[in-house]
Structure formats: C-alpha cells, structure tokens
Amino acid sequence: MIVPTLPAAAIDAPAFSTIRFRAEREADWIAFDALLTRLEKRGAKGLSSEELLQLPVLYRATLSSLSIARATSLDKALLDHLEALSMRGYFLIYGVRQSRLDRLARFFARDWPLAVQAVWKETVIIALIIILGAVTSWSLVTSDPQWYYSFVDESMAGGRDPRATVEFLQATMGHGKAAAGEEEGALHVFASFLFTHNSGVSIMSFALGFAFGIPTMMLEFYQGINIGAMVAVFTSKGLGYDFAGWLFIHGTTELFAAALSGAAGLRIGAAVVFPGARSRLQAASDAGRTAGKVMVGVIIMLLVAGLLEGFGRQLITDTVTRYAIGTAMLLFWLAYYYLPRREEAA
C-alpha cells in the first residue's frame, strides 16, 4: 500500500491525495462496473475473450482500490461504491465455476446418487417405519375391520372399505366392466394432481425433519398405516394379489421417494441432535446440503411416479405387467443409487 510520508512544505500539492487517487483509478472502476453489468445480464457469452481476460485484472484493481480507500479516504459515497462493486465482482467471479449444463450433468451422474447413498442408514430406518406402520394396521384391520375407519380418511378411501363388494373393489383397480371409459378422459389431471399432492407431502416430511426427525417419522408411519389398512381390505376379499400389483406399478417409485424424503428429514434431525465433532450449525448445514440434493431427486422421482400412476396404472390393467413394471422401476432406482461409482478424478 502506498502511504507516502509528506514533507511539511508539500501539503498543498501532496504526492498522494485522495483526489489524485480517485482520478487515477476511476476509469478502472467504471470499466469493471460496465463489464459486471453485462455479465449479469447476458452471462459469460456477453463478453468477448479479451474482456473476459480483463475481468480478473479489473477485479483485483478494484479490491486494491478498496483497501487503499479504506485506509486513506473519508468519502463515504466512494467507499460505499467500492464496497458494493467489490462484492458484486467477488460473487460473479468466484460464484459460478461451471456452466449450467455441466452442473446439471454432474447432478445426475454423481451428486444425486451419491447424496442418496450417503443417507442409506436413514433410508433403511424410514423404510422400516413405513413397513411397521403397514404391518400394524394390516394386522389390526384383519382382526377387526372396525379399525379401518379410524385409520383411513373417508374421502381418501372413496368407498374402498370393508363393507364394499368384491366387484366394486375390482372395479377400483381397473378390472371388470365398471372401470372402463369413465376415468380415461381425465388421466393427466389425475396424474398431475397426484404429483403435486405427493410432492407437497414429501416436502413437508423433509422440512419437519429438523424437529429432531420426530414429526417426519410420524408422517412416514402414518403413510404405512394407510397402505396396510387398504391392503387388509383387499386381502380379506381375496384380491390381495391384484391389489399389490395395482400398488406395485407406481408404489415402488413413490414409496421409495417417500422413504428418501423422510430420510433427508431424519438426516437433518440427527445432525441437530448428534452433531459429533462439528458445531451444531456446521452439522446442520452439511446435512442440509446432502438432504437438499436428495430432495431434488425426490421431486423427480415423484414426477415419474405420478406419470406411472396416472397413465401407466390406468392404461395397463394386466396384473403381471404391472408387477413387471414395478419391479423394473425398483431395480432401476436401486442400481442407479447404490451401484458403486468410480472415485472422482481430482
């Protein structure tokens, strides 16, 4: 930094004065400002290659001006401008190091599956909770059908309760005569409704995670309860095999996604309760970033599940095909997430 010692006689025309400092450097700041504005508006494509090369030079010149100005100048407007300009420059220059396409490709190739791998313990726990919920409600409803009414909301059930006839239940699965024609027109509406609804539930189950994961686990348990009660109704009428197929075609994807969203929530809850050697804040934000990646994946999975449920399930009525699709989807997800990946070349 230049801090010249001034001879007493030269005070009227000092070698260093803030006026001269500004006059010498102002052009750099204006040029940097103009480049940044174009970069913000049009991205890196808006700049020629010479301008791109100039960018870091001007950035460093501005930062050095800021340091000098802080030590020598009392002009508030100048200081504010340099601070704002340096900050903008810092975030633009250090902010993005990859193109959007690169980032997207990297997300699908590595970030997403690796994040899901990282929460495998939580996924197992949540899966067990869902199964526990399902088994509990299945055994309760099988032993006493009255339980069904306290588990499943009437509007959700849509008449699929223990009093329903075999024919009616068959019809709800797309078998028999009653099913045809009626619903087909609105398949996509149904699919998009399911997608938005399920995403909402998953986001909630993730977001509730930080309350030590307890609301998350309750929500997932409740999902299991719903499934178990439904299954019990169908098995009691001897339709268990068909119903499982009806559920299986999209259920493998949807329930997997539900388990992952719960796992993401649980990961955050666990990080808050047991931060380990890190500070609680650090642990929470580490967990949050992993969970954030998982959640992007969950929303994509739910989109797939919505399509399978809205279109696939209504159009494919053969139970064996339903099983085949459901199994194929499950295998696909498992392979995508858990097949070991090569270590990244540094």
Place this chain on the structure above:
Amino acid sequence: MSAASNARERLARQGKLRQFITPEGVDLELRIASSGLRFGALIVDLGIMLVVLFAFTLLIGWLGYSSRSDVFESIWLLGFFFLRTFWFIGFELGQRAATPGKRLMGIRVVARDGGRLTADAVFARNLIRELEIFLPLMMLGFGAGEDRVSGLTVAAGILWSLTLSLFLLFNKDRMRMGDLIAGTWVVMAQRSKLDQDIAAETDGAATMAFSENELAVYGIYELQELERVLRARDPRAMREVADTIRAKIGRPVAEEDDVFLLSYYRQLKARLERKLLFGKRREDKYASD
C-alpha cells in the same frame, strides 16, 4: 445526539457486520440484512407471484374455455406447483442470487462459509420455506375447519408453527430455519452509483479559508453526515447544518450556505485525511483530536 448514543449506534452497525475475507485477503465486511427488509422482500415476492398466478389462471381459463379440453386443468395444477416451488429457487440460482423482491430491497443470499452458493443449498433453504409459510396457514385453516378442536389447541399449534416461521428474529445472524439448514445467510447487496467527488470540484466559486481551530471541532462521523447533506442538496437541511456549524465555530452569517458548507467540507476532509495518513483516526467530535 450524545456520545453514548453515537457509540451505541456504531456498535449496532458493527453487530451486523460479518468478516468475509476474499482469497485476495480483503475483508468485504458483509452486512446482515434486517428482518424488516427480509419481510418486505417476501411480501413483494408473494405479491408478484399472486399477480402471475392470477394472469396464468385467466389465460388457462380462457384457453380451456375456448378449446373445451381438460388438458388445461392439469397444466394449471402443474403450473401452480412449479410457480410455488421454483419461484424462489429459480431466481436464487441466478447470477444475483436474489428474487425480484430481494433485488428491490437490495439484499442477496450468500453461502455462510464464503464459498459459492450451491444449488443444493438453494433447494434446501427454499423447501423449508414451504413449512415456514404454509404451516401456520394450515394450522389456521385446520382451526377454522374443524369444530372438534378447541380454540386453545389451535392457538397452541399456531404459536408453535410461528416460532419456526419467526426463527430469524431470535438469532443475531437473522437466519431463517432454511438458512440454518442450508448454511446460508442473507446480506445487504445494495448498489451505489459512483457519485462525483465533491471535494475535487473546481467550480470557481470563492472559497473560504478556515483556521485550524475552526476545523478541529469535528470528526469523521460529522464529516460524513455533512457529505450526506451536501449530496442530498436539500436547501433547508443545508441551512440548518450551516447555522449549526457557524454557531459552533463562531462565524457570522456572511456567505451562501452551499459555499460555506462546501469549503468547510473540503478543508475538514483534507485535514482528517491527512491525519488518517499518519494513523490518527478521529471517529467523531467526542474523540480526542
């Protein structure tokens, strides 16, 4: 303004400053955005979203009505979902890391560790928003819809969900629940135009000379307040400030206010900056010269 309140104000300003050192070794001194600005930004964003949703609904309604197809029903459902979920995420992923509301308020999202703001952090902080905004609303709706639940239960539920939503009021970094989990915070990112150097102007106006004693009464704080008044160019404020300074240094009212203030500003600035070069920083008039 007394010395005590002056010092308190400076401390409060420093309480909002966070060290943020670039790889070049310069501290950018980020300032945490106040809760009022955050709330203002949210209101602006929700307002714009509402307008967009309204226009979108009208468009879809019109298209659906004229084509008599129910495709538009699902387009609307999906559109609503994407608007609600990706409005914040989409804008914060952009170069300026701020939604329109945040831009208007001059604030932006920054990664707490000084690294770059990653997409997963943006997703995490905004998915939590679902909870912060909609949980209290859901509790409210739940209370209105169900008669079985007592008012007390509903109040407790709303209170509980509000503590989540208002989490940012309870920590000094003004972090939302989502900021906490994503490892981000929201800081001031105001742009300020490079204003002209008022100390360097040579407009040929007759300048007055002040003695060392006349300049010795003020410090940096007063200098920068004077600069603010000079830049604002409000004649009444200038008159008031000029009269105060004249009374303080015992000068009669002899010349125009702006000439007086500008000459005083230039000479005071030159004096204080000269002292600064020798390592003496006089914060305000209460500090020793």
